[in-house]
Amino acid sequence: MNKIISKSTEVAGRTLSFEHGRLAGQAASAVTARYGDSVILAAVTIGAEDNKKDYFPLSVEFQERLYAGGRIKGSRWVKRERNTDAETLSARLIDRSIRPLFPKDFKNEVQIIVMVLATDTTNDTDVLGINAVSAALAISAIPWAGPIAGTRIGLENGQLVVNPQNGNREGVDLDLVVSGTKDLIPMIEAGANQIPEDQIFTAIQLASENNQKIISCINELVTEVGHDKIVLNKAKIDPAFVSEIEKKAQELVESYLKSSSQKEGNSLEEIVTGVSEGVEPSQKSSIPAIIEDLVFKTLRKNILEKKQRADGRKLDEIRPLDIQVGVLPRVHGSAIFQRGQTQALTVTTLGAPSLGQTLETAEGEEVKRYMHHYNFPPFSTGETGRVGAPKRREIGHGALAERAIAPVIPSEIDFPYAIRVVSEIMSSNGSSSMASSCGSTMSLMDAGVPIKAPVAGISIGLITSNDYPLNPDAYTLLTDIIGLEDHYGDMDFKVAGTETGITAIQLDTKVAGLTLEICKQTLDRAKTARMQVMQSMLKVLDKPRTELAPTAPKITVVQIPVDKIGELIGPGGKNIKKLMAETVTDVDVNDAGNVFITGLDPVGVAKAVAFVSALGKEVVAGEVYEGTVARIQPFGAFVNILPGRDGLVHVSQMAQGFVADPAQIVKEGQQVRVWVIEIDAQNRISLSMLFDESGQPLVKAREAMPAGRQERPRTEGARPPFRRDDNRGRSGPFSAPRRRF
Numbered sequence: 001m002n003k004i005i006s007k008s009t010e011v012a013g014r015t016l017s018f019e020h021g022r023l024a025g026q027a028a029s030a031v032t033a034r035y036g037d038s039v040i041l042a043a044v045t046i047g048a049e050d051n052k053k054d055y056f057p058l059s060v061e062f063q064e065r066l067y068a069g070g071r072i073k074g075s076r077w078v079k080r081e082r083n084t085d086a087e088t089l090s091a092r093l094i095d096r097s098i099r100p101l102f103p104k105d106f107k108n109e110v111q112i113i114v115m116v117l118a119t120d121t122t123n124d125t126d127v128l129g130i131n132a133v134s135a136a137l138a139i140s141a142i143p144w145a146g147p148i149a150g151t152r153i154g155l156e157n158g159q160l161v162v163n164p165q166n167g168n169r170e171g172v173d174l175d176l177v178v179s180g181t182k183d184l185i186p187m188i189e190a191g192a193n194q195i196p197e198d199q200i201f202t203a204i205q206l207a208s209e210n211n212q213k214i215i216s217c218i219n220e221l222v223t224e225v226g227h228d229k230i231v232l233n234k235a236k237i238d239p240a241f242v243s244e245i246e247k248k249a250q251e252l253v254e255s256y257l258k259s260s261s262q263k264e265g266n267s268l269e270e271i272v273t274g275v276s277e278g279v280e281p282s283q284k285s286s287i288p289a290i291i292e293d294l295v296f297k298t299l300r301k302n303i304l305e306k307k308q309r310a311d312g313r314k315l316d317e318i319r320p321l322d323i324q325v326g327v328l329p330r331v332h333g334s335a336i337f338q339r340g341q342t343q344a345l346t347v348t349t350l351g352a353p354s355l356g357q358t359l360e361t362a363e364g365e366e367v368k369r370y371m372h373h374y375n376f377p378p379f380s381t382g383e384t385g386r387v388g389a390p391k392r393r394e395i396g397h398g399a400l401a402e403r404a405i406a407p408v409i410p411s412e413i414d415f416p417y418a419i420r421v422v423s424e425i426m427s428s429n430g431s432s433s434m435a436s437s438c439g440s441t442m443s444l445m446d447a448g449v450p451i452k453a454p455v456a457g458i459s460i461g462l463i464t465s466n467d468y469p470l471n472p473d474a475y476t477l478l479t480d481i482i483g484l485e486d487h488y489g490d491m492d493f494k495v496a497g498t499e500t501g502i503t504a505i506q507l508d509t510k511v512a513g514l515t516l517e518i519c520k521q522t523l524d525r526a527k528t529a530r531m532q533v534m535q536s537m538l539k540v541l542d543k544p545r546t547e548l549a550p551t552a553p554k555i556t557v558v559q560i561p562v563d564k565i566g567e568l569i570g571p572g573g574k575n576i577k578k579l580m581a582e583t584v585t586d587v588d589v590n591d592a593g594n595v596f597i598t599g600l601d602p603v604g605v606a607k608a609v610a611f612v613s614a615l616g617k618e619v620v621a622g623e624v625y626e627g628t629v630a631r632i633q634p635f636g637a638f639v640n641i642l643p644g645r646d647g648l649v650h651v652s653q654m655a656q657g658f659v660a661d662p663a664q665i666v667k668e669g670q671q672v673r674v675w676v677i678e679i680d681a682q683n684r685i686s687l688s689m690l691f692d693e694s695g696q697p698l699v700k701a702r703e704a705m706p707a708g709r710q711e712r713p714r715t716e717g718a719r720p721p722f723r724r725d726d727n728r729g730r731s732g733p734f735s736a737p738r739r740r741f
Contacts, residue, residue, distance in 0.1 A: 005225050009217040011035070011151075011210065012162040014123065018135045018218065020225050029140035031221075033132035035163075037120035039068075042132035044140055047109035051235070054289070056102055057109040062091035062129060064116040064361060073360065086361060088395045090114075090126040093150075097130050097179035097187040098137065100509050101145040105234050110142060122165045127152045130179055135218045141227040145512055148186070149214035150179045151207040155195065160203055162210050176200070176505075178207035182215055184469060184513025190505035191403040194453070194498050197523040200505070204519055237286050245290045248275045253291070253298050257310045257484065268295070299488045303463045303476055309485070311340075316479045316525065318458070318532055323438075323540045325446040332552045333447025337439035339533075340482065341429035346439035347422050348447040350552045352586040352598035355418040370409045371420045374398030374436055380428040398423070401436040404496035404504035405444070408452040415450055416555050416596045430482040431459035437496045437504070442537060447552070448545040455503055456533040457496030460522045461489045464511055472515045477522060479529045495526035499534065553586075554602065556609050558595045564615045565589055567644055575644075583608040614642045619685055624675045624697065627687075629666045637662050639674055639687055647685030649674060653700065654689050665689075 002025055008017035017034045024030035027043040034040075050057070064087055066073055083091070094114065102110075114129045130150030138147040154164030155174035164172065174195055179187040185208065192200065252271045272291050276284050302308040307315060319340030328334040333348035356367040374397045378385030390398070401423060409419065421443060423436035434457030441454045461481035465474035468490075478485055486492050490511045496504040502523075507514070514522075548554070560568065568589060569576050580587050585599035585608045595612045599605040619625075625641035632638075636650040649672075651659040659665060666672060675697040677686040690698040 007217050007221045018221050029136045031132050031136040033128055035128050036123040038123040038125050039118040040128045040132045041115045042136040043113050044136045045111050049108045060091045060095040060112045062087045062114045068116045068119045085395050088392050092396050094130050094133050096508050100186045103143050138218050138222050139226045141230050143229045147215050147218040148179050148181050149211035151210040152177050153203040153207050176203050180208050180211045186509045186513035188505055188507035192502045193407040194501035196501045200502055201520050246294050253294050296488050300463050318480045321536045325442050325541050332549045333443045335439050335442035337435050342432050342435050343427040344435040344439040345424040345426050346443040348443045349420045350417040353588045353596045369418055372398050372402035374423045376425045380425045397433040400433050400506050404437040405440050407503045410450050416557050430486050434459050445541050445544040448548040450544050453498040456530045458526050458529040460493040460526050461485045462491040464490050493522045553598045553600050555598045558612045560593045560615045562593045611643050621676045627674050629668050629670045632662050637666050647687040649687045
């Protein structure tokens with residue numbers, strides 16, 4: 001039997017526990033974490049060292065099993081398919097939290113698989129996954145500068161809440177996740193409803209404080225079951241050879257950095273080729289790494305010591321902006337947002353509410369009404385590459401841009417459309433996700449979507465000295481970073497928001513993390529830059545257009561009584577399907593009785609609106625209605641006067657004179673004007689087509705009996721009718737037949 005070790009602590013009034021030894025015994029390390037009734041398994045494995053790779057081969061997989069929530073996939077394909085976007089985003093959240101803490105020279109493949117084994121729909125599994133992975137890495141032999149911890153902060157009724165319960169996150173004003181070590185913050189992810197910077201910073205502080213308790217608990221587990229870390233043996237290059245190559249390449253590297261585009265002038269490959277001439281073959285393999293390191297040191301030295309950026313801008317200067325709207329015909333809304341060499345084409349499409357994206361998770365189904373999709377084709381960086389399903393980076397950038405805009409999207413009642421925005425990155429040289437956020441604002445306003453406020457975004461970079469974080473004040477912030485500053489810099493801190501406050505944050509770092517002071521200064525720097533971008537955007541289009549594009553569908557909302565929903569839908573959806581087919585519209589109804597009617601043809605929409613509006617009406621005796629002849633019988637015609645309500649026009653109420661055949665008066669499908677004579681106890685409706693010369697209902701006088709016929713008078717005390725027996729003779733008064741035995 002395996003020895004099971006468990007450690008626990010209390011977080012936000014609930015028990016967080018870490019257990020080692022029960023599951024996944026053959027993994028390099030495995031920890032089961034539990035928070036409430038949500039359970040996560042984090043299993044870590046390590047492969048052989050591969051020094052041929054110039055990157056760290058880390059992969060994180062987050063897998064949410066539907067059985068964790070007691071659900072079976074709602075289709076015939078029960079087996080697991082590809083990861084959902086939610087799983088991909090959770091995996092990225094963990095990856096971004098742990099990656100900066102691995103040694104730069106560590107080249108062993110590391111695979112981390114996180115499995116959601118149970119979820120109580122109350123305690124989030126993504127943050128629990130961060131903590132489970134941190135514990136698994138901390139007790140393993142893999143070199144890693146953790147542990148870290150993750151905490152979610154919400155804002156409910158004006159109060160900051162630690163790890164808000166998932167059931168209460170819908171509609172909250174803040175959803176902030178902070179990962180951190182004892183002193184530094186390597187990852188932040190946030191969505192906010194225009195929250196001011198100072199309140200966001202207070203929330204970051206609260207999360208950092210809460211993380212300390214979790215880190216202490218993980219350290220207790222490390223003390224009991226932790227392994228000695230692998231010692232890295234870094235291959236050393238002859239310092240004299242390094243110095244020789246750097247001298248030969250210095251001017252070429254300076255020229256490379258100063259070029260307005262790294263596609264101009266010498267590329268790094270050309271620099272490597274040039275300085276390799278005359279070098280011993282055995283030493284040539286180390287030259288690419290030397291050149292890469294020289295670019296790294298030169299760019300950082302120029303910024304830290306000379307305050308000189310690669311493209312010549314000031315440290316707080318934004319690249320030139322070019323903004324256009326209405327650039328494509330036929331589409332519902334479009335815009336181009338260009339900042340320097342980064343260019344995003346954004347397109348907005350409006351549709352019926354039923355076209356929202358249905359998401360199926362272990363916690364249940366939900367429908368997403370606003371969607372943002374981000375595409376990053378290879379030509380955007382002047383390269384060739386695979387074209388197909390979106391990669392993790394594209395999913396993550398699309399989710400960030402979506403989160404930035406979501407707080408300003410109007411409510412379904414105010415603007416009852418499904419909204420899809422697509423960002424096509426036409427050219428990229430840094431901060432394409434923030435270009436997507438800015439372009440989305442312009443595209444939505446061009447489409448006539450009444451957003452609550454325009455949103456702009458900016459990315460702030462960081463360059464630290466060699467002794468950071470021991471010297472936490474040795475750093476420089478960069479506004480609106482380009483690709484080089486992102487690649488060789490220490491952070492990419494993206495902030496989007498309105499004039500009122502922040503709507504989204506995403507922080508990635510390459511150093512071990514940021515101090516709280518750097519976080520605060522970055523938020524302030526981002527606000528200043530964001531307002532500059534906003535001013536340029538509003539000069540092009542300062543508010544949403546007042547009318548939708550002619551090609552956009554029109555939606556009308558009709559409220560009906562809740563008890564009429566079933567009547568609208570009909571058995572098996574018969575009624576609503578028939579209505580959509582006859583009017584060429586899309587009809588949706590929610591549980592509150594709001595009916596959304598969508599269509600391109602105004603006539604069809606009007607017919608559907610009239611039909612649905614009539615569902616809330618009751619038939620009233622004496623009222624006049626415009627009806628449609630539904631069917632004809634020898635004794636009269638049935639006329640539909642309200643949805644699901646037909647009445648009978650007897651032949652005697654079709655004309656003043658005698659009517660032998662109703663078909664001579666009306667035809668099926670004919671529109672007729674009728675009034676209600678009466679509604680009997682069985683809810684049957686009697687109608688009349690008779691009106692006087694002024695158009696008022698006419699009560700027909702009783703007709704005289706035909707000549708030769710007289711109505712037999714009835715007298716009191718008359719004997720009851722007789723019935724005939726089997727011999728067709730009189731057999732006396734009617735009585736029940738006698739039972740025979």
